[in-house]
Structures are given as C-alpha cells and as structure tokens.
Amino acid sequence: MKKFYIHTMGCKSNQFESSIIAENLEKNGIAQTKKVEDADYYILNSCTVTHKSDNEAMYLLRAAKHKKNKITTIITGCVAQIEKEKLLENEFIDYVIGNNEKLELYEVIKSADNKHCVASDIMKLNEFTKAVLVDTSKTRANLKIQDGCDNRCSYCIIPFARGKSRSADAQFILEQINNFSQHGFKEVVLTGIHIGLWGKDIGFTLLDLLKEIELKTSIERYRLGSLNPHEITDELLEFLSKSKKFCPHFHLSLQSACNKTLRSMNRHYLVEDYIKQIDKINSMFDLPFLGSDIIAGFAGETEKDFRTTVDNLSKSGLSKIHVFPYSIRQGTAGATLQDQVEEPVKQMRADIIKALSAIKYNEFINKNIGLTRKILIEKHPDKKTGMLKGVTDNYLTVLINSTDQNLLNSMQKVKIVKYKNNTIYGEWDLYRSLH
Ligand code: SF4
Incomplete structure (x- = not known):
C-alpha cells in the first residue's frame, strides 16, 4: 500500500x-x-x-x-x-x-x-468549492464557510493566492453543522480567509447566516474566525450578545494602531474607532477574549508612528496581540514603497509588542481566576499529566483536577483557580456542573 x-x-x-x-x-x-x-x-x-x-x-x-x-x-x-x-x-x-x-x-x-x-487562474473562480470533513478524532469541528478576499491591503499577497471572496451557501453550512452535531461535536469553528465578507457574493450578510445557525442547528456553541473592525456592526454585536451559541471570543484584525500607517496599509478605519469598538465589546459580553494582529515595521512606519501604536495598544482592552515583523511580498503595493524599515528594527518592534501582549494576556487570565466558566472537555486528556483539559467559552485552555474519562467531550462548568508556569488550572465538581 x-x-x-x-x-x-x-x-x-x-x-x-x-x-x-x-x-x-x-x-x-x-x-x-x-x-x-x-x-x-x-x-x-x-x-x-x-x-x-x-x-x-x-x-x-x-x-x-x-x-x-x-x-x-x-x-x-x-x-x-x-x-x-x-x-x-x-x-x-x-x-x-x-x-x-x-x-x-x-x-x-x-x-x-x-x-x-x-x-x-484562481482570480477567475466565482464560486465556493464545497468540501466536507468529519474528523471525529478532534474535539472542535472546523468548517470553512468562505474563501478568498476582495480587499487589497497593501502588505498582503493572500488575495492573489486565494482569489475573489466566495461564500458557501447557508443551506450547505447548516447541513454541515447539524451533521457535526449528529457526530457528537459540541462546538464548531467557522473559518475562511475573510469570513466578514461571507455572503457578499450571494446577496447575504454574516449576520443573516448567524441568525440561521442560532435557529436551525443543534450545535451547542460556535466560534468565529478573524473579522475586520468595520464588519462588526452594532446590529451584529447586539445579536451575538444575546446568542445562546456564540462563544465570547473575537479576533479583530488591526495591523497597526497608528492612523498614518493604517492609511498606507489601505485599511479603512481609524484606530480611535477600533478602540471604542473593543470597549463596547468588553462592556456587552462577559469577559470576552479579544485577540488581534499587528504588523511591526511596515514601510514608512517611523519611530513616532510605532510609539503611537504601542501607546494605543497599551490602553486598548485587547486580551492578546499576535505580532509579525513586516515581510515584503513581491506583487503587492507595499513592496513598491521606498521607505522600508530595516530588518533588525522590525524585529525589535515586534519583540516590544510581544512583551506588551504577554502583559495583557496575563491580566486577562487573572481576571478569570475565581470565576466559573463553561468548558468543553477535550476528547484527549493532557499527554503529560493524564488530567482532563478543556477550552472555556472565552478561549482559555484549562487543566482540570480530574482524570474521569466519562467527562471527555462534554460541556462542564469549571472554576478557574490558578495560573502558574504558563498553565491555567481549573476545579471541576459534580455539584458545580449541575447548578
Ligand atoms: S489582510 Fe485580510 S483583508 Fe487584507 S487583503 Fe489580506 S486577507 Fe484580505
């Protein structure tokens, strides 16, 4: 064979x-x-x-x-x-x-x-290519609902590798989600290259889809992949805050927290609006996880611009920041800009943001200590300790004080008790889970 x-x-x-x-x-x-x-x-x-x-x-x-x-x-x-x-x-x-x-x-x-x-030629594709997968060895099911991107952020090569935005139709998505839940999955992650564009090519919006998922699927919870700030409308937030299935876990792409740099990246929002949106999400949801992406050292980013980014990120209510040093991609507008930043400077800026992210993430975890959260226990216990582990609705991976195999792949209430050596510990008991 x-x-x-x-x-x-x-x-x-x-x-x-x-x-x-x-x-x-x-x-x-x-x-x-x-x-x-x-x-x-x-x-x-x-x-x-x-x-x-x-x-x-x-x-x-x-x-x-x-x-x-x-x-x-x-x-x-x-x-x-x-x-x-x-x-x-x-x-x-x-x-x-x-x-x-x-x-x-x-x-x-x-x-x-x-x-x-x-x-x-991927740019000629107008329709989403459907693909179905039920991998029962995993705890969370991934469902790709969209491909491609219609934006032209000046640093990004992805639209040329993935083509125009193309959406899976709602019927297909609902069928797949129900199929996952029949196979015992409790959680599905909706993924794509730019899921905020879902529906644009077929006359719908992401909110239309989420309303259908709420009503017509039996899955217990779902997460959303990365969204751009202007795609999170008040209406969408209002709906998500009342949803019984949505996990309070957002990934809100930012890329720079300096308006001048955002303009040259061809990103159409202001950092002030982004920060207000983060504040709004923090006030509407119960300790939501708020992740973001930053590119350090984009062409033309001066020391002053970078400091603006760091200041804005520090005062933002983000929980974690992924950072990448800017990488010149031939074929993009960013590659043609003259004032490219030196590699060691990009790396140093990335390291500074990484350190800031570690502080923010630490703060976020600490706010969760003492709270009881809903956890989906993974299908496989922790390899090192044999203890159960699971992920909270707000995206924290927790090691749990139990080895009870009957709890695998179940939704339980777990009290977050401590954070030590980069591990979050939780306490499960039957009484807590029943109440
Ligand atoms: S960064 Fe995201 S939104 Fe911008 S072009 Fe790339 S895939 Fe599209």
Whole structure:
C-alpha cells in the first residue's frame, strides 16, 4: 500500500484543507504515515504570508527529497498558487498543485505526468468549492464557510493566492453543522480567509447566516474566525450578545494602531474607532477574549508612528496581540514603497509588542481566576499529566483536577483557580456542573 506524509503551514483554512486532502487520499487507498522515510508522497500545504514561510517551504521539500530520494514531492497551498510553474525548476519538487485543485489531489496527480503544475487562474473562480470533513478524532469541528478576499491591503499577497471572496451557501453550512452535531461535536469553528465578507457574493450578510445557525442547528456553541473592525456592526454585536451559541471570543484584525500607517496599509478605519469598538465589546459580553494582529515595521512606519501604536495598544482592552515583523511580498503595493524599515528594527518592534501582549494576556487570565466558566472537555486528556483539559467559552485552555474519562467531550462548568508556569488550572465538581 502506498503512503503519504502531509505537512501543513499557515492558517486554519489550510489546516482544514489538509484534512480534506488526507481524506481524499485515504479514500483512494493511500495511507497516511507520520514518518517521511515511510512515505511515497510528501505533500506540503504551503503558506506565503511572509518570505520566511516561503523559505521554510523550500527547506522542507528539499529535506524530504534528501531524506528519501525516491519520494514524490508535491507542493500545494499559497506558495504553489503564486509561484506555479517556476517551482518545477527546483529538482526537489515533482508536482505543483493549486489551491482549488488540492481538494481533489488524488485525481489531479493520477491524471498528471511527473514534474507537472496544475494550478488554474484562481482570480477567475466565482464560486465556493464545497468540501466536507468529519474528523471525529478532534474535539472542535472546523468548517470553512468562505474563501478568498476582495480587499487589497497593501502588505498582503493572500488575495492573489486565494482569489475573489466566495461564500458557501447557508443551506450547505447548516447541513454541515447539524451533521457535526449528529457526530457528537459540541462546538464548531467557522473559518475562511475573510469570513466578514461571507455572503457578499450571494446577496447575504454574516449576520443573516448567524441568525440561521442560532435557529436551525443543534450545535451547542460556535466560534468565529478573524473579522475586520468595520464588519462588526452594532446590529451584529447586539445579536451575538444575546446568542445562546456564540462563544465570547473575537479576533479583530488591526495591523497597526497608528492612523498614518493604517492609511498606507489601505485599511479603512481609524484606530480611535477600533478602540471604542473593543470597549463596547468588553462592556456587552462577559469577559470576552479579544485577540488581534499587528504588523511591526511596515514601510514608512517611523519611530513616532510605532510609539503611537504601542501607546494605543497599551490602553486598548485587547486580551492578546499576535505580532509579525513586516515581510515584503513581491506583487503587492507595499513592496513598491521606498521607505522600508530595516530588518533588525522590525524585529525589535515586534519583540516590544510581544512583551506588551504577554502583559495583557496575563491580566486577562487573572481576571478569570475565581470565576466559573463553561468548558468543553477535550476528547484527549493532557499527554503529560493524564488530567482532563478543556477550552472555556472565552478561549482559555484549562487543566482540570480530574482524570474521569466519562467527562471527555462534554460541556462542564469549571472554576478557574490558578495560573502558574504558563498553565491555567481549573476545579471541576459534580455539584458545580449541575447548578
Ligand atoms: S483583508 Fe487584507 S489582510 Fe485580510 S486577507 Fe484580505 S487583503 Fe489580506
């Protein structure tokens, strides 16, 4: 029996799609292996968000060929979509498969010759390609509801790798969610490249979809992927604050907390409005988790601009900030700007924001100590201790004082008792969970 090894880089959409690839291959009699040496096919589902991830992709493919000369190497994902045929010039790459084609990887490889590139023009795609996956080994089900992006943020290459925004229809989404809940899932995460654009191409809004999910699905709770600030309308917030299924966990993309930098990033909002929105969310929900992304050292970001970003972030009610040093992506408007920031400066700025994020996250965790929250106990106990672990509605991973296997994959009330050595501890008891 032939075997494949798959490595996934990047976002939740890529992770979801890798599971689809694995399922497609397994259905066709090719088994998954965790060892490159045992594999006949090495599949890399790549990410091109930074030049570092591009380099990593090449390194991994070269290393796979080095480990096993006869292995067939396949690169798919965003690097494959952007670079296409050019990649075949590398002796360590056998196939290049586009983002849309990867969902039927077995069929594509079967009908293609060796040293082949199969990546159609993704900008021409107008419809969402449906893909379904029920991976019962996971506690949370991921459902991709949208692909592509219509925005042109000047630092971002993703729209060229993923195409125009395309939405799955509501009927399909509702069916999938109900299917997950019939398979025992309690929670679903709605993912996509830019889920705030869900519905735009088919005449609906994200709020329309969430109302349907509330009424017509039996799932106990759901989370939303990343949203842009202007997509969180008052109406949407009002609805979410009353929802019985929505987890108070927001990821609100920011990228810079300085208006001048936001303008040159082609992001259409003001940092003052963003901060007000965060305050509003904090006042409407019960200790919501509020995550964000920042790019440090975008072209033209002066020391003063960076200080403005740090000041604004410090006073914001965010719980955690993901930070990336700006990476120049050829083909984007940002790459043509003259005043690029030196690499060590970008890294230093990223480190400063990382430290600020650690303080904010610490504060957020401490606010939760002493509270009782609803936790979905993971299907697999903690590997090191054997103790149960779970994730709260507001996105904290908690180690629980029990090894009772009957509680696996159940929703329980757990008291958060302490935070020590980067671990959050919780106390479960039957009385608490019943009341
Ligand atoms: S919204 Fe901007 S950052 Fe996000 S995928 Fe679209 S272009 Fe990229």
